[in-house]
Amino acid sequence: MKTKTGRNDPCPCGSGKKYKKCCMGKAAAESQSSPEALLKQYNIRLKTPEQIEGIRRCGELVMRTFEVVRDLIRPGMLTEEINRAVHEFTLANGARPAPLNYHGFPKSVCISPNEVICHGIPGDHALEDGDIVNVDITSILDGYYADCNQTFFVGTPSPDARKIVDVTRECLRLGLEQAKPGNMVNDIAAAIQAYAEGRGCSVVREYMGHGVGLDFHEAPSIPHFRSRLGNVPLVPGMTFTVEPMINLGKRDVRVLDDGWTAVTRDGSLSAQFEQTIVITETGFESLTPFDL
């Protein structure tokens, strides 16, 4: 008995067309997006509905942590005081802060002011009127990870501060608009890059979004610029972050001697927004939602 439809056989869908002119392409696309194929080809772990619910619950805690943080953002506040508040609120809610001791990171949250792109280490630095500051929170609740960051104004923003924060928020919104089955990671990346560069800003290349949920950083990488890495299909059940880092000046990065703090080489302002999302049948759901 013949089990496989040949390319020139009539299509099993009954259209009367040859298989190769009809459903063959769709079958290939489907086999490339099966859980087994995604795992083998890209090391992507599709999540079950139960796992997605676990990540969603963790995301809810992360968003409640941001309410605590938002109330602390003001001139004179030390970044270490924000770190302590995040640490204590996370533990009080039965979770753990993922950054603490992650590859040796010494604190419970990343706090990145002004020209710091990401991975700023909280300490005795005092926030000042006119600063922008990114706070990046990742919690582990019942073994599930959710990762989210937002950039805040401290006091009254300068025109430059307003511009880089507005451009970066819009980059995340436009990137997420492309997050749906049938699209590729590169569709997200291209939307972000086109908008940022069109506004005269630049996209950081060294740090990317990432799969997330069962671990802090999973496959695939989610570049925010067109790249061979972005040649990955978006499939329902994929959970990952989109987290564009956009510089007001040039894109080049320098890492300080602490081994973590990434700053713009030209000293220009840098902003970032991040959400953890799941791809659904019709688009995406944010598991760490905030208005964009």
Ligand code: MF3
């Ligand atoms: N939260 C960051 C991200 O979005 C990763 C921080 S790693 C740390 O991927 F060690 F610096 F915490």
Ligand code: CO
């Ligand atoms: Co992340």
Ligand code: CO
């Ligand atoms: Co993050």
